[in-house]
Amino acid sequence: MFLAEISGNVNVIGYGIAALGPGIGVGLVFAAYIQATARQPESAGLTRVYMFMGFAVVEALALLGLVLAFALQG
Template sequence: MEIAAVEGSLSAIGYGLAAIGPGIGVGLVFAAYINSTARQPESSRMTLPYVWIGFAVIELLALLGIAFGFVFSGGA
């Protein structure tokens, strides 16, 4: 009986773990926006730019995670 070897890069696992944080963060940002809009609908136009800024910053963290995964693995 032969045991199969697992081949691949640990950076893929690292990025998968690094993507959990931004995924939760995006969910929290939009949940807070929906909650604030439900409580005070007239403020939805005022808070929407902050939602997009928060979304962009959180997604930047995800992109940094994948970039560092490539840098530390030595691949291009």
């Protein structure tokens, strides 16, 4: 019986696990925006700006992790 050969890098697995954080962060940012808009619909324009800023910060951290995974590859 032959075992399948596993080739690749552990960094890819690490980034896959690390991508869970930004995924949860994006969900929390949009959930907070929806909740704030539901409580005070007249403030939707103001909170929309903060939603996009939070989304950009969380996605920047996700992209930084992706770049770091490729940088450590070798």
